[in-house]
Amino acid sequence: MDGVRADLEALTRIPSVSLDSFDQTQVDRSADAVADLLRAEGLEVQIVREGGRPAVIGRLPAPEGAPTITLYAHHDVQPPGEDADWDTPPFEPTERGGRLYGRGAADDKAGVMAHVAALRAHDGKPPVGVNIFVEGEEEVGSDSLATILDKHGDKLAADAIVLADSTNWKVGVPALTTTLRGMIRVVVTVRTLDHGIHSGMFGGAVPDAISTLIRLLATLHDDAGDVAVAGLKSGEAADLDFDEARLREESGLLDGVQAIGTGSLLSRLWTKPAITTIGIDAPAVDVASNTLVPSARAKVSMRIAPDEDPRAAYDALRKHLADHAPWGAQVEVSLDDEGAGFDADAQGPVYDVARGSFTDAWDGTEPVDIGVGGSIPFVAAFAEKFPDAAILVTGVEDPDSRAHGANESLHLGEFEKVCLAEALLLARLPQAK
Structure with a gap:
């Protein structure tokens, strides 16, 4: 583990932010570093580009008659945000209290190194074939993934696929992620005037676009905070111990602020639709004049049930917004992004072997099946491309990892x-019959 950690820290020092506004040569550096790690373990490696960021594919042929497993992770990371929000520099990995802090230390360079560690545990000669696919643009939507799977899918075909980009239930309790919500993101534009006008002369008779937009967005939830868009699917999550105190601790919900929605908390987080306004374009407070604003727009993110059709959900959202336009305002809804959810039938010999491997790695603590409210569209892409493979969604994170936020960290003991667990899975996969 000392060597694994040293290589993880070296990867974390590379600021491989895949967002266009950042230096993309660092993403290239990261891909090269991953390729070198895989070559050192005896894999045949190539770096592929299909119109997007570099992905790394490594292959180790299966022994005669043995199954093959594909291991996924991604080497790109989220932007670090403001340095002032970090207790230590985001790209200088630092250990505090048994956790390694740094952007990408958990999401998802630890996933990369978990795959490398499993190979090293077998001295580079596991009893199964191994394909490793390390994506370079997961954090910006995996736009070229479909093309990569189409052109290079023959190099990734396997009996089992491990997608290491999720989380565990909590420190000390492992998990398999069996459901993921899908996602729709839209931009809503509201227009009430063809130009800005004096608020004193016309206010009270003429609606401004900002107030109109606010009223429109407010129709997306009922008084309890449940999504009010008609026709969306909703499900029930597994009955696990998760109370409001844990929700408040993990989310940072302020004292006095109520949780929204009805039903079990985990259903609200994992299997029911959720709508969030994540951005608004309107004049900033510091530069605003006494003017009725003619147009305003918002970006709205909607999470959908794991088995919901994204296009059907988009149609329902667009219809709701059009039908609830206040005061006859012009409303335009454009699709910004979409992603399918995932609902696994997590039964069968591969899952049995995986659960046993997790149980042994966690000293007898059995893994729980969890859902994740966030969307990981590439999981659905793999499930569609390889329908006969058993798909295991695993991860290195825990509720304190703060992936995407300041002070992202990895619990070293859990790592x-x-x-x-992954080394044991490689050892036992031939028994999964």
Whole structure:
């Protein structure tokens, strides 16, 4: 593990932010570093580009008659945000209290290194074939993934696929992610005037676009905070112990602020639709004049049930917004992004072997099946491309990892268990019949 950690820290020092506004040569550096790690373990490696960021494919042929497993992770990372929000520099990995802090230390360079660690545990000669696919643009939507899978899918075909970009239930309790919500993101534009006008002369008779937009967005939820868009699917999550105190601790919900929605908390987080306004374009407070604003727009993110059709959900959202336009305002809804959810039938010999490997790595603690409210569209892409493969969605994170936020971190003790579990899975996969 000392060597694994040293290589993880070296990867974390590379600021491989895949957003266009950042230096993309760092993403290239990161891909090269991953390729070198895989070559050192004896894999045949190539770096592929299909109109997007570089992805790394490594292959180790299966022994005669043995199954093959494909291991996924991604080497690109989220922007770090403001340095002032970090206790230590985001690209200088630092250990505090048994956790390694740094952007990408958990999401998802630890996923990369878990795969490398599993190979090292077998001295580069596991009893199964191994394909490793390390994507370079997961954090910006995996736009070229479909093309990569179309052109290079023959190099990734396998009996089992491990997608290491999720989380565990909590420190000390491993998990398999069996459901993921899908996602729709739209831009809503509201227009009430063809130009800005004096608020004193016309206010009270003429609606401004900002107030109109606010009223429109307010129709997306009922008084309890449930999504009010008609026709969306909704499900029930597994009955696990998750109370409001844990929700408040993990989310940072302020004292006095109520949780929204009805039903179990985990259903609200994992299997029911959710709508969030994530951005608004309108004049900033510091530069606003006494003017009725003619147009305003918002970006709205909608999470949908794991088995919801994204296009059907988009149609329902667009219809709701059009039908609820206040005061006859002009409303335009454009699709910004979409992603399918995932609902696994997590039964069968591969899942049995995986659960046993997790149990042993966690000293007898059995994994739980969880859902994740966030969307990971590439999971659905793999499920569609390889319908006969058993798909295991695993991860190195825990509720304190703060992926995408300041002070992202990896619990080092849990990371070692993740590496051990994957090494055991490679050893036992030939028994999965």
